[in-house]
Each structure stands twice: as structure tokens, then as C-alpha cells.
Amino acid sequence: MPDRLRVAVLGCGSVGSQVVRLLDEQADDLAARVGAPVELAGVAVRRLEAPREVEVPDGLLTTDATALVTRDDVDLVIEVIGGIEPARSLILAALESGKSVVTANKALLAEDGPTLFEAAEKVGRDLYYEAAVAGAIPILRPLRESLAGDRVTRVLGIVNGTTNFILDRMDTSGAGFTEALEEAQELGYAEADPTADVEGFDAAAKAAILASLAFHSRVTANDVHREGISDVTAADVASARDMNSVVKLLAICELRDGVGGDDAVSVRVHPAMIPRSHPLASVREAYNAVFVESEAAGQLMFYGPGAGGAPTASAVLGDLVTVARNRLADTRGAGESAYADRAVLPMGETVTRYHVAIDVDDRAGVLASVATAFAEHGVSIQTVRQEGRGADAQLVVVSHESTDAQLAATVETLRGMPAVREVTSVMRVEGVAE
Amino acid sequence: MPDRLRVAVLGCGSVGSQVVRLLDEQADDLAARVGAPVELAGVAVRRLEAPREVEVPDGLLTTDATALVTRDDVDLVIEVIGGIEPARSLILAALESGKSVVTANKALLAEDGPTLFEAAEKVGRDLYYEAAVAGAIPILRPLRESLAGDRVTRVLGIVNGTTNFILDRMDTSGAGFTEALEEAQELGYAEADPTADVEGFDAAAKAAILASLAFHSRVTANDVHREGISDVTAADVASARDMNSVVKLLAICELRDGVGGDDAVSVRVHPAMIPRSHPLASVREAYNAVFVESEAAGQLMFYGPGAGGAPTASAVLGDLVTVARNRLADTRGAGESAYADRAVLPMGETVTRYHVAIDVDDRAGVLASVATAFAEHGVSIQTVRQEGRGADAQLVVVSHESTDAQLAATVETLRGMPAVREVTSVMRVEGVAE
Structure with missing residues (x-):
């Protein structure tokens, strides 16, 4: 069991610099909460001379991120570079050499998360990523x-x-x-x-x-x-x-x-x-x-x-405390949980509701023909509001739930109707009990 | 390592009955998330015949809670009886016999938490209590x-x-x-x-x-x-x-x-x-x-x-999954963290702000004398609003931050002033930037 934990930080932009600052300023609290000191081992950057929001201690900056994440004296790696590459290769290299990893990289996780989760699983290390969604909000x-x-x-x-x-x-x-x-x-x-x-x-x-x-x-x-x-x-x-x-x-x-x-x-x-x-x-x-x-x-x-250097760094460091504790206890937190293996519905089959505003001719029978267009596509109408405006009128229709394909087809039909001058607004409706 | 985890539930009221229901209904999901089946081992109640919201399987009800929590084949204990005793003795008995415990008991934790935390620490087991504060809200x-x-x-x-x-x-x-x-x-x-x-x-x-x-x-x-x-x-x-x-x-x-x-x-x-x-x-x-x-x-x-049987049960079962995983991995989550050991300020020394509404005589000099009363106690005024109402007037004063003792003393002085007919409202003000 290590008597201290050494952290490599990849990236020193708005999030990375706040991570480096907090690692220093909160060092005593972090040590007490983890159960051992947490020390900065190095910070990988693209250029050594770039202006930064934080002063990195002498000798800790490096441009060789791969060497940093595979160093024997590094226990934990924080990735806040963002983007797909080199972030993915660096995270995989870190995991493969037995480091636990904390990342804020939503794009990479959404594109290729399973590859990362499997690498973490294989070596029995943690991959945590609270900061990837909604910044500081614990979700x-x-x-x-x-x-x-x-x-x-x-x-x-x-x-x-x-x-x-x-x-x-x-x-x-x-x-x-x-x-x-x-x-x-x-x-x-x-x-x-x-x-x-x-x-x-x-x-x-x-x-x-x-x-x-x-x-x-x-x-x-x-x-x-x-x-x-x-x-x-x-x-x-x-x-x-x-x-x-x-x-x-x-x-x-x-x-x-x-x-x-x-x-x-x-x-x-x-x-x-x-x-x-x-x-x-x-x-x-x-x-x-x-x-x-x-x-x-x-x-x-x-x-x-949901964003910002310090809020995102707060989420990163919360994860860091957990993976550091796990490292000390030689255990790991819950990994990927994909057992339910549910299918993803195509958008057309997804059930939703539409709000449609239409400019129509202001004459008898228009409302009936619009209502018929909805009915032909199997879409039930919840409310219609009609407002006369001189020679034309506006109809605002809110549908009941239907498939998105049926709703979209209804709007297409409306657009082709002689009595319809313009469909001025189409928007889905959420957050309403059906 | 056990190949399944057996749970004892103490109490079968509005929360306990929902816990029992969810343990049954979500059994497959709980097993997948924990990594092993989670089975109901017994439910301790005061009276076997009382009406309940849930049907407890035959033979699982008992009135002997102490025997249940110390049974060798029980791994995890959920305490949803509430109150100080017998809850405290049962939790301590459970921990001492090596069970991990989940409780929703705010009164007990607030009165005697350290005794429980120390007992958990001593045996290396978990004591989790998310449901004790704000029901289902993860806080x-x-x-x-x-x-x-x-x-x-x-x-x-x-x-x-x-x-x-x-x-x-x-x-x-x-x-x-x-x-x-x-x-x-x-x-x-x-x-x-x-x-x-x-x-x-x-x-x-x-x-x-x-x-x-x-x-x-x-x-x-x-x-x-x-x-x-x-x-x-x-x-x-x-x-x-x-x-x-x-x-x-x-x-x-x-x-x-x-x-x-x-x-x-x-x-x-x-x-x-x-x-x-x-x-x-x-x-x-x-x-x-x-x-x-x-x-x-x-x-x-x-x-x-913040309350209700099912929401509180959700929080209890979230904790149950964590302590069950920890039990399988033969580890434990973070225990009590009291290293900062900060003193608690007496209320009189706490800095706050007051809103005070006063009925006063509507004559020249009253506002000045009221302002003097605040100043004499070292309390600075942020806003005063004066409204004439026939022979009398109402003053509404909002203070800047001051100690609660100074603010309370100011109100006492106001109550004794001849020009003050009545102090009609005194309330602290929160959530405002000073």
C-alpha cells in the first residue's frame, strides 16, 4: 500500500489549472479525506511556455504525456485535455500501466466509452468521470x-x-x-x-x-x-x-x-x-x-x-478522492454497468408530442381540414387555439402523444394543404403529464 | 466471499414495507448491480398480526429483532424502526456481529452518531444513512x-x-x-x-x-x-x-x-x-x-x-447496493470524517441579519430614535421603509450583518421605547449577498 498518492495531470487549461491550484490549496484536507497525502507528480502540456492561470512548481511541467502517465511513481491520472486523441491513447496507456484515471472528457466517453471501461475492468482500476456531465453538479x-x-x-x-x-x-x-x-x-x-x-x-x-x-x-x-x-x-x-x-x-x-x-x-x-x-x-x-x-x-x-474551470475541477477532485481511497484500500468502485443491454429506439418510433402553429385562411372549414390531417396520420389533438387576424387566422395545435414519425408526417401534410399559408412553428412538448 | 447477500429488515411500517416490496420487485436488477443475489432473510416487527402494506413471505416475520440481526446467515441489516431505542441497541448488535447496516434514523444519528460510527469502524463494516436526510434526495x-x-x-x-x-x-x-x-x-x-x-x-x-x-x-x-x-x-x-x-x-x-x-x-x-x-x-x-x-x-x-415510504425506500436501497458491493469486495466505504474537529458557534455569536417591522407614532424624530437604537448596539441598517397609516406609521428595517446577540438586544431596546407601539415582526434574513 502506497504511503502517498502521486497524481499526473494531463492538460493545464481552464480546468487543469484549477485542478493544480486546488491540489495545492486543499492539500491538507485532501490528505485527511483520502487517508494519505496526494501529491502532484507532473503536468503534461503541449507547450512549456504558454501563459497559464496557475504557477506549476519547477520541473513538473512536461510535454511528454505518454512518459508521464506510465511513470512508475504515478498512481493516479487526471485527463482534462478533451477531444478524442491523444486523450484516448493516454487514458488507455495509463490504465494499462495500472493507474486509476479521472477524466472530464464527455466526447471521448460518448464515442468510445466501452473501450475505456473494458481497459479499466481488465486491470482492476477505476475510471471516474463525474465532470463530464453538467460540470460541478453531482449527477x-x-x-x-x-x-x-x-x-x-x-x-x-x-x-x-x-x-x-x-x-x-x-x-x-x-x-x-x-x-x-x-x-x-x-x-x-x-x-x-x-x-x-x-x-x-x-x-x-x-x-x-x-x-x-x-x-x-x-x-x-x-x-x-x-x-x-x-x-x-x-x-x-x-x-x-x-x-x-x-x-x-x-x-x-x-x-x-x-x-x-x-x-x-x-x-x-x-x-x-x-x-x-x-x-x-x-x-x-x-x-x-x-x-x-x-x-x-x-x-x-x-x-x-454546468461549466467553468473551478466548478469542473471540483467534480474532478471529488472523483480523485474516491479513486485515491480505493487505491489505498486496493479495491475499485463500481465499473460500467451495461447488463440491461437495452435497444435504442429510432427517433421515428419515439413517442412524443408536438406543438404546431399554422397561419391559415380565415374561412369556414379550415379547422376541420387541419383536424382531418392530424386524424389521417393517427394523431390525436389535445388542444386547438384559433385566433383571427384580418384575412388570415392562426391555429395553434398541441397533440396528444404519438410517434415522432406520425407527427412529422402530419406536419408535412399540413405544409402541402391549400388552406395553410405557413407552418410558423413546430416544436416538441415535454414535461407535461399525458 | 458470500455467493448471495441476506438482508434483515427492522420495521415494516411505511418505509419498511416499501423496502420489502422493492427487494422483491427489483430482485433481478439488484442482483445485477450488486454482483450477487440479495435475499430477504427476515423482517422484525412489534406484532406479527398488524395490518401491513406488503405481504411478507411466510416464516420471515419475527418479533425477535435481536436474534434476527445477530443470525449467522444475515449479512446486511436495514433499520427503519426510527427513534432512539431499541434502534440503537439493534444497530450496535448488528455491527458487533459483523453486519453492514443501512439506517434512515435521523434522530439516533443526530443524538448519538459517533457511538454508531465507532462501532462500524471497529468491525470494518459500513454504516450508511442517505435516507436520514431529505428522503429520496441524494444529498x-x-x-x-x-x-x-x-x-x-x-x-x-x-x-x-x-x-x-x-x-x-x-x-x-x-x-x-x-x-x-x-x-x-x-x-x-x-x-x-x-x-x-x-x-x-x-x-x-x-x-x-x-x-x-x-x-x-x-x-x-x-x-x-x-x-x-x-x-x-x-x-x-x-x-x-x-x-x-x-x-x-x-x-x-x-x-x-x-x-x-x-x-x-x-x-x-x-x-x-x-x-x-x-x-x-x-x-x-x-x-x-x-x-x-x-x-x-x-x-x-x-x-x-423529502419523505414518504417509497422515496425513503429508494434511498435505503441505494445505500444497500453500495454496502452489498463493499461486502462482496470485502472492503468498506468512507467512514465518519471528523478530522477538522471544528467548534460550534453559540447562536449569540452567529452573524446574521434581521428584518424588523415596527408600529410607531407618526411624528418627527421617531425614525431617528429607532436608528439610534440600532446604532447603540453596533448594528448597521441596510434599508428602512416607512409607511404612514393615520396616527401611526410602520417602519420596516432590514439590518446589515451583525451578531445574533446584538440584533436580539436591539429588538429588546426597540420594545422598550415609548415611540414604539409594537414590534410586529422579527425575522432573520437569509440567501442574500451581503
């Missing part, structure tokens, strides 16, 4: 451990701060997407190339991780149906407001009936209207929150900062 | 593990559903305390004798447990300053509403400067005004939530059902 550990005696049926997450900031601005100021995005960029909430955030790639990676843990199955980023927010218009947001609802980009993971009566997993990222009374509706600005429904516990919500 | 595990690499500075909890229901009714309907309590009793949210809830005993036990974990120190129920809600008036609630605030019964655990510059712990339960913009303000009806502030993670909130 993976509660899903994996606190709810291990329960049956999780749904996870709804606001897991991307950039898009939540943009949608919140559109809601509060009436701004369009482009204007709100520019404001987010000016304030540092969005990157110069915002694609990964606004097109939902970041949220989709997190959805895959959440669904895997919640449903004890392997779900990768490729399994996630993904729609971003760049097509959300001021009209959509206004229409939501009229319904006393708000538009959020949601990561949705649900247990649904699959083929042959087996449970299947629906996992998707798309903008959706949720009622303002839903706990997720009050998540403002760049905050994140994850709403969990389970059979026995009922409805739970976890809320907090 | 103890996040504090103990997820935030183990961070420095928690404050915990604000709505941890008693009965009092939150009553205060929420007073806020939404304008009802007085007695009327709201009667409604809570009719709906089953309050017991016939509501003392433990409305006088804050239940919340104080939970505050002691939260403070112990958050600050790595031993805090017992006796250390907790406790004030209930039976003196909260409709006038207090209305005064809060005028401030765009709401009255909540809060369990407050803070790290504060103590004697000699060491950190000390302030731990208290009392009604307080919080702004409606605070995340805790929107916690309605009988829901619970715990708001955590830490140095690196920032502000986190955990929300969900």
Missing part, C-alpha cells in the same frame, strides 16, 4: 449509486450552458437566435465557432453518458437523435410564451416500450417547450440542471453551474 | 463524496416537508399558522401531535447530520440552535411578501470565523425570509431541497420528495 454518482436500488424511467437535462443562455435571452428579451448568440459570444458564454454547442453535439455526448448510466446499457453519441437550436425563431419562443411555456434545449433519456414488450431506450437532444411550472423552466442563464424521474424516488432535480 | 453521498475535493462553506436546507407545506399555504392563501396546520393535518402532511415537525426538532436532527458531513466535524442535535414555526404569523408572511421574499424554515450550516481565526461551524434551524429569486423560494408544498455553496463548485441545489 453521475447519484444515478450510479444513490439510485442503484430504484428504477429510473426518465432523465431530462439542461446540460449545455451556452444554449440555455441563448434561449433564456430569447425568452426574456424577445431577441432572435443570431442576436442572442452574438450576446453570448461577447460575454464569453459561446465560442467563436459555436457549432458544438448550438447544434447539440455537446449535449448529445452528455445524453449518451446519462442514458448509459440511467438504463444500464451502452448508448453512444451515434445513438442520440440530435437537433440544435439554430432554427429556433423568435416566433417559436413567443408561441411558447403564449402557452405559458418556455423553450429549452433538452437532453432526454427515457425508458419506453420497445419491440416485443421489452424496455427500450429513447435518447435525444432537441429544443422543446416545457411549462413554466416545471422545475427545469426556472433554470436561467448558463446554469445546468438535470431532472430525474424514478419509480420509487419520484421526481428529483440537480442544479448548478 | 449525503454528494456531500461526502462528490464534494470531497472541495471546501463546502454553506448548506441551506428545506428538510422538513410538514413545515414547508404549512408555510407555503400561509404564503399562497394568507392563512394563519393554526389554520394552515389544520389543513396539513387533514391532508396527512402533519401528524396529530405535530411538535417534532413544527418546533423544528426533525429539521434540527437533519441539520446536525448535514453539518457533520459538510464540515468534517462532530455536530449533534444539542449543538443546533432551534426555533420552530409556531410563532410565525400571517403578518410575518405578509411582511415577507412586501419585501418580495418568502418565509421558509431553514436548516442552516455555515463555516464562519471562530475564536482565534479558526473556522467554526454555525448550525441552526429557524424560520427566515429569503428572496423569491432564490432557488429555495420556489420549493413548494411538502417538497424538500438542499442548497449547497462551496468554494470551487459554487452554488448547487438538490430537490425532491
Whole structure:
């Protein structure tokens, strides 16, 4: 049993530098909580001379990450480089040489998690990754451990701060997407190339991780149906407001009936209207929150900062304490749990609800023909609101639950109808009891 | 290593019966998550014939709890009897005979936790108790593990559903305390004798447990300053509403400067005004939530059902899976962490803020004399609002931070002043940045 634990940190950007700072500042507390001192063994960076938020002690910086993670005197490795390579090779090299690993790398876990989990399993070491989803918010550990005696049926997450900031601005100021995005960029909430955030790639990676843990199955980023927010218009947001609802980009993971009566997993990222009374509706600005429904516990919500150097570093160090304790006790925590091996439903077979706003001619029979279009596709209507506006009228229809394929086909039919001037808003509806 | 784990359940009331039900219904999932079958070995009850919510298999009911917890073929014990005795003796007997224990017993942990923790430590077994605070909401595990690499500075909890229901009714309907309590009793949210809830005993036990974990120190129920809600008036609630605030019964655990510059712990339960913009303000009806502030993670909130048989059973079974895994791996989770050994501040030395509403004579010089009373006790005023009402006027004063002793002395002085007709509302203010 080692009398101290030595840590290698890969990457010294906004998260890595906070990890290095906290390892130093909290050293006494970390030692007391782990049961042995935790020391910084080295920090791997791309360039030695780059400006950094933290001063790394002399001689600890290196550009040879592979040598660092395989050093005999290193026990634990923290990977906060991000991206697929070289992160994957370094994590695999670390595990293969017997290190325990903590990572914040959502993209890698969502793309190739099973390869990493199997490598950890093989050597009997830990691979922990709380920081990969929703920053500082403890959500993976509660899903994996606190709810291990329960049956999780749904996870709804606001897991991307950039898009939540943009949608919140559109809601509060009436701004369009482009204007709100520019404001987010000016304030540092969005990157110069915002694609990964606004097109939902970041949220989709997190959805895959959440669904895997919640449903004890392997779900990768490729399994996630993904729609971003760049097509959300001021009209959509206004229409939501009229319904006393708000538009959020949601990561949705649900247990649904699959083929042959087996449970299947629906996992998707798309903008959706949720009622303002839903706990997720009050998540403002760049905050994140994850709403969990389970059979026995009922409805739970976890809320907090979803990004940022210090919050993410807090999650990394929480994991570090656990893997360090396990290392001292020569044991490991729970590994991957994929025993349920549930199928992922195609989006078309996923059951959801649509909100559709349509500009129509204001004459008798239009409502009947619109209602017929829904009925022809087997979609039942929950509410219709009609508002006359001079020569034309607006119809707002909210459907009951139906498959996404039926709902999408209904919208196609509507678009082709002579009485329909324009379908002005199509948005899924979530967070409402059917 | 056992090839299956056998569980004894002590108590078969609303929580115990749900535990027994879930052990049966989720048996396959529990086996997969633990790595071995988990079987019910027996259920200890006071009377064999009492009506129950669940059917216990033949031969498993017993009235001899001591014999059950010391049986050689029992590996894990779940205690959901509640109260101090016989729960304490049974848990100690279970630990001494090498069982791991899961309990939901907040009163016992808050009164005599260290005795139990030491017994668990001595035999190298687990004692887990997530269900003891805030029912199904995962809060103890996040504090103990997820935030183990961070420095928690404050915990604000709505941890008693009965009092939150009553205060929420007073806020939404304008009802007085007695009327709201009667409604809570009719709906089953309050017991016939509501003392433990409305006088804050239940919340104080939970505050002691939260403070112990958050600050790595031993805090017992006796250390907790406790004030209930039976003196909260409709006038207090209305005064809060005028401030765009709401009255909540809060369990407050803070790290504060103590004697000699060491950190000390302030731990208290009392009604307080919080702004409606605070995340805790929107916690309605009988829901619970715990708001955590830490140095690196920032502000986190955990929300969900704080009581009820099934939610509490979910938390118990989450712990059961962990202690069962540990038992299979012949290891144990983190035990008590009290290394920081921080002192508990007396209430008088605790720094807080007061909201005071006063009926005064409406004449020149009254505001000056009231302001002088605050100044004489060294209390700085943040805001004063004055409203004339015929011959008299109402002053509403919100102080800056001061010690509770100075603030209480100020109120005493105000009560004795000739110009003051009545101090109509005194309430602490929380959740506001100073």
C-alpha cells in the first residue's frame, strides 16, 4: 500500500489549472479525506511556455504525456485535455500501466466509452468521470449509486450552458437566435465557432453518458437523435410564451416500450417547450440542471453551474478522492454497468408530442381540414387555439402523444394543404403529464 | 466471499414495507448491480398480526429483532424502526456481529452518531444513512463524496416537508399558522401531535447530520440552535411578501470565523425570509431541497420528495447496493470524517441579519430614535421603509450583518421605547449577498 498518492495531470487549461491550484490549496484536507497525502507528480502540456492561470512548481511541467502517465511513481491520472486523441491513447496507456484515471472528457466517453471501461475492468482500476456531465453538479454518482436500488424511467437535462443562455435571452428579451448568440459570444458564454454547442453535439455526448448510466446499457453519441437550436425563431419562443411555456434545449433519456414488450431506450437532444411550472423552466442563464424521474424516488432535480474551470475541477477532485481511497484500500468502485443491454429506439418510433402553429385562411372549414390531417396520420389533438387576424387566422395545435414519425408526417401534410399559408412553428412538448 | 447477500429488515411500517416490496420487485436488477443475489432473510416487527402494506413471505416475520440481526446467515441489516431505542441497541448488535447496516434514523444519528460510527469502524463494516436526510434526495453521498475535493462553506436546507407545506399555504392563501396546520393535518402532511415537525426538532436532527458531513466535524442535535414555526404569523408572511421574499424554515450550516481565526461551524434551524429569486423560494408544498455553496463548485441545489415510504425506500436501497458491493469486495466505504474537529458557534455569536417591522407614532424624530437604537448596539441598517397609516406609521428595517446577540438586544431596546407601539415582526434574513 502506497504511503502517498502521486497524481499526473494531463492538460493545464481552464480546468487543469484549477485542478493544480486546488491540489495545492486543499492539500491538507485532501490528505485527511483520502487517508494519505496526494501529491502532484507532473503536468503534461503541449507547450512549456504558454501563459497559464496557475504557477506549476519547477520541473513538473512536461510535454511528454505518454512518459508521464506510465511513470512508475504515478498512481493516479487526471485527463482534462478533451477531444478524442491523444486523450484516448493516454487514458488507455495509463490504465494499462495500472493507474486509476479521472477524466472530464464527455466526447471521448460518448464515442468510445466501452473501450475505456473494458481497459479499466481488465486491470482492476477505476475510471471516474463525474465532470463530464453538467460540470460541478453531482449527477453521475447519484444515478450510479444513490439510485442503484430504484428504477429510473426518465432523465431530462439542461446540460449545455451556452444554449440555455441563448434561449433564456430569447425568452426574456424577445431577441432572435443570431442576436442572442452574438450576446453570448461577447460575454464569453459561446465560442467563436459555436457549432458544438448550438447544434447539440455537446449535449448529445452528455445524453449518451446519462442514458448509459440511467438504463444500464451502452448508448453512444451515434445513438442520440440530435437537433440544435439554430432554427429556433423568435416566433417559436413567443408561441411558447403564449402557452405559458418556455423553450429549452433538452437532453432526454427515457425508458419506453420497445419491440416485443421489452424496455427500450429513447435518447435525444432537441429544443422543446416545457411549462413554466416545471422545475427545469426556472433554470436561467448558463446554469445546468438535470431532472430525474424514478419509480420509487419520484421526481428529483440537480442544479448548478454546468461549466467553468473551478466548478469542473471540483467534480474532478471529488472523483480523485474516491479513486485515491480505493487505491489505498486496493479495491475499485463500481465499473460500467451495461447488463440491461437495452435497444435504442429510432427517433421515428419515439413517442412524443408536438406543438404546431399554422397561419391559415380565415374561412369556414379550415379547422376541420387541419383536424382531418392530424386524424389521417393517427394523431390525436389535445388542444386547438384559433385566433383571427384580418384575412388570415392562426391555429395553434398541441397533440396528444404519438410517434415522432406520425407527427412529422402530419406536419408535412399540413405544409402541402391549400388552406395553410405557413407552418410558423413546430416544436416538441415535454414535461407535461399525458 | 458470500455467493448471495441476506438482508434483515427492522420495521415494516411505511418505509419498511416499501423496502420489502422493492427487494422483491427489483430482485433481478439488484442482483445485477450488486454482483450477487440479495435475499430477504427476515423482517422484525412489534406484532406479527398488524395490518401491513406488503405481504411478507411466510416464516420471515419475527418479533425477535435481536436474534434476527445477530443470525449467522444475515449479512446486511436495514433499520427503519426510527427513534432512539431499541434502534440503537439493534444497530450496535448488528455491527458487533459483523453486519453492514443501512439506517434512515435521523434522530439516533443526530443524538448519538459517533457511538454508531465507532462501532462500524471497529468491525470494518459500513454504516450508511442517505435516507436520514431529505428522503429520496441524494444529498449525503454528494456531500461526502462528490464534494470531497472541495471546501463546502454553506448548506441551506428545506428538510422538513410538514413545515414547508404549512408555510407555503400561509404564503399562497394568507392563512394563519393554526389554520394552515389544520389543513396539513387533514391532508396527512402533519401528524396529530405535530411538535417534532413544527418546533423544528426533525429539521434540527437533519441539520446536525448535514453539518457533520459538510464540515468534517462532530455536530449533534444539542449543538443546533432551534426555533420552530409556531410563532410565525400571517403578518410575518405578509411582511415577507412586501419585501418580495418568502418565509421558509431553514436548516442552516455555515463555516464562519471562530475564536482565534479558526473556522467554526454555525448550525441552526429557524424560520427566515429569503428572496423569491432564490432557488429555495420556489420549493413548494411538502417538497424538500438542499442548497449547497462551496468554494470551487459554487452554488448547487438538490430537490425532491423529502419523505414518504417509497422515496425513503429508494434511498435505503441505494445505500444497500453500495454496502452489498463493499461486502462482496470485502472492503468498506468512507467512514465518519471528523478530522477538522471544528467548534460550534453559540447562536449569540452567529452573524446574521434581521428584518424588523415596527408600529410607531407618526411624528418627527421617531425614525431617528429607532436608528439610534440600532446604532447603540453596533448594528448597521441596510434599508428602512416607512409607511404612514393615520396616527401611526410602520417602519420596516432590514439590518446589515451583525451578531445574533446584538440584533436580539436591539429588538429588546426597540420594545422598550415609548415611540414604539409594537414590534410586529422579527425575522432573520437569509440567501442574500451581503
